[in-house]
Amino acid sequence: xxxxxxxxxxxxxxxxxxxxxxxxxxxxxxxxxxxxxxxxxxxxxxxxxxxxxxxxxxxxxxxxxxxxxxxxxxxxxxxxxxxxxxxxxxxxxxxxxxxxxxxxxxxxxxxxxxxxxxxxxxxxxxxx
Numbered sequence: 268x269x270x271x272x273x274x275x276x277x278x279x280x281x282x283x284x285x286x287x288x289x290x291x292x293x294x295x296x297x298x299x300x301x302x303x304x305x306x307x308x309x310x311x312x313x314x315x316x317x318x319x320x321x322x323x324x325x326x327x328x329x330x331x332x333x334x335x336x337x338x339x340x341x342x343x344x345x346x347x348x349x350x351x352x353x354x355x356x357x358x359x360x361x362x363x364x365x366x367x368x369x370x371x372x373x374x375x376x377x378x379x380x381x382x383x384x385x386x387x388x389x390x391x392x393x394x395x
Contacts, residue, residue, distance in 0.1 A: 269294045270386050271311075275304040275330060276319040276348065281371070285317060288375055289382065301330030312339055315385050320349040320356070328363060335364040344385035348373065 274285045274297040282297035289295050296313070298304045302324045304316075316334065320327035327347055334340045346367045347360045357368045367381045 270314040271296065273304060273313040273316045275301060275316065277322040301325030301327065304330060305333055308337065308340055313343060315382060316343055316345045318345060318347055320347055320351065328359065331363045331365060346381055346385060
């Protein structure tokens with residue numbers, strides 16, 4: 268059974284790009300804002316969440332905070348995407364509970380490695 272990845276980004280092009288890139292190996296669900304994603308999480312549990320920071324309705328910080336407060340998603344790995352490359356943005360995400368941070372535009376190979384690292388941490392460490 269394929270691992271499930273939730274992608275949350277208000278840019279449709281990013282959602283489509285991530286779906287196309289990841290859907291060969293994973294089940295990918297894309298939603299366009301944090302509020303809809305939290306609603307979806309009421310009845311679903313992904314293996315990984317990839318979320319943008321700058322979104323309408325609810326930004327990625329608020330979304331991540333809510334994900335960490337929920338019992339079922341408290342330990343779900345979260346990879347944050349952002350056009351902001353400043354260290355303070357990364358630190359804020361890490362403090363809120365994100366496992367990784369990737370800047371846009373991103374290298375697909377780097378994304379693939381971060382996804383594998385978060386979905387298969389033991390296997391990833393052994394292969395390395």
